[in-house]
Amino acid sequence: MKRRPFLLILLPACALAAGGLAVLDSGRAADAGKPFPSVEALGEALFHDPNLSKNRSQSCATCHNPDFAFVDPRETEAGLAVSLGDDGRSLGDRNAPSAAYARFSPPFHRDAEGRYVGGQFLDGREPGLAGQAGGPPLNPIEMGMADKDSVVARLRENPRYVEAFKSFYGGNVFSETDAAYKAMTQSIAAFEETPVFAPFDSKYDRFLRGEAELSDQEELGRLLFFSQQFTNCNLCHQLRTSAIDPQETFSNYQYHNIGIPKNAAVRRLNGSAEDFIDHGLLQNPAVDDPAEDGKFKVPSLRNVAVTGPYMHNGVFKDLRTAVLFYNKYNSKSAKRQINPETGDTWGDPEVPQNLSLEELTHGPALDDKRIDALVAFLKTLTDQRYEHLLTEP
Template sequence: MAAVFLSGSMMRLVVVVGVRLRVLLGILPGIVVVAIGNVNAEPRQVQASQGSLDAALIENRKESLGRQLFFDVNLSQNRTESCASCHAPDKGFSDHRGTGAASAASRGDDGQSLGDRNAPTASYAGFSPVFHQTKEGVYKGGQFWDGRANTLAEQAAGPPLNPGEMAMPDKTSVIARLQENSHYQAAFKGIYGEAIFRHADDAYAAMTDAIATFERTDFFSPFDAKYDRYLRGEYQLTPEEDLGRTLFFSQQFTNCNLCHQLRTLPEQQEETFSNYEFHNIGVPANTALRVINEVTQLDQGLLNHPDVEDVVQRGKFKTPTLRNVAVTAPYMHNGIFKDLRTVILFYNKYNSRSVKRQINPETGDQWREPEIPETLSRKELETGPALDDKRIDALVAFLKTLTDKKYEHLVKP
């Protein structure tokens, strides 16, 4: 395919919303004009000179390229780590490689470096809006726990150059690895233009765009969980699951959907179970992890975002999707909890006066204090009555119904 590459600071490459062809190999005839530059806005659009068909074809080729890049360990310093290492497709796009306290975070390409945060699932990540502040002053969206990457493409740009992750020294080194592969050379030139490798910044932006395009496919967000099938009349919830559903969407009992609902109304299709806002829910520091990774500073959360300076945002983290939550342990931004039921009990402690409910079942000790208590979201956390074991178990049962069909075999009874 002949292509013309345009570069400009005011232009951006975005994904076509339309027909998706699953696998397309080879070079197709036609001339496609692709603009690349500012990749900070989502969703993305491709400008095609021969209409929507060309756009759909180029989109499919980008998905195919992005898939290969996602699994390519050669984009890391020691050629041992890929995107899929920390976001394993067979494990709900989460990292299950570690053991013990080290399982709370991800190892780097050197096999030694250990992060301080739990790798969030890449499932449904494409639905998070571009990082922004609403007219009410509420921060929303972005990627990573602190939203510091505005878009999926920006997120994909981070790990290859992070010394604690894939550890490549610079963009030029990454592009040199790409050019070792003749298939990559042909694919990049066919999609982004013959001149794509002239400038490392342009080629790097194209690489992250292709990865982001792949991450927005149905492979990451099939919407085929039991809950989705229930909404389509294809599955009947068990009495326990149905009770959990009622509790989850209830303003009277749990208020879960105050933060874990994207759509305007409850129980709409293609719900991602996150409003992508930021809150401090009082998670304690993961001291066991920090003994290993030797991190001493507090995790400032949203305040780590380069565009956020308001100290009121300290300790706030992005509300994660609950899709595949039953198979993506450990939980919270620092991986401090191992079991899904523990997470429900953690929330329940704010509303219970029972001595029993003030004990962390995983440690046998009292729940520890928040890492940053000053900005705790008390209003949201202290709304609603305490739940008994029946209702706690029902919520867990409902959350399990949010598991994609391909992961249902991983759900523990």
């Protein structure tokens, strides 16, 4: 039997042009004589411009590819776990998170209970999208530019950029490096705030609007996911109070240490010191409390089925493995203590203290039927334009 939603909710459609992206016109500087019709359109050009990297080989879109749900589809010696830098050699240590739906992460702050929430990057070190956009060009193992002056010089090579920057940000925008660099990051952020990055048109969204039906397995997964009794999923991966909110992003943007093991293969390849530890939130300059050691921001589950590998270091290749990892905390079964990808026991936590055991141990152990149902439901969170990736190798 197929399930239909019990509430009809209408959402505006996202504007997507055939064969490419099309940002919505904000109405700013929209006359046809301008080099870009809007700040968003300027940001789109900057997002795709490899000239903003040292060797002119890497853009924002390289690691956040719009054709692959805004993650990095490039295979490296480490598989897809981490990204290759502009120099063609450097490998990072963290998996590049999807830029889709990133605009919904609130500014980095502490909530009423004193918990850290929001921000950009996996450790929240930038409060918003503009700050995040300014990081990769200057990162020596990413886009590799020497400094902001070097980036601004590249911007000035393009007459269309110069004209647009002056039009949108004032005639003196290039008189100070910081002003021009900030204008660049604000433009990219404006592009990332368009519906191109957050269309809310997955099968799940269409189900809420009465436009699609869930299979029995998907419906079971949905009920389990939002259950307060049978799973712990929604303790961290539900933002809205209603299970049928049309703009649920499937993250509360808090920080947790869930006991992820090191990605030993990545560490061997990227030259990390043998005793190197990724301290997560504690590496955010604004955080110095040892109680935050090893915590990472809860990611959105939008497009999760097509944005693997999983966890902050890409240590798990398969979505089902990630679900099984959570279930190991609730199960006494010897089978559930084995990582199916390695055939060995789950690795020890990289940071063994500060584990979110209250959340991790909430609810009973799940059998294979319920594990598979959760995975099936998570696949329904895939944006419509990426649904073909669910069936491709």
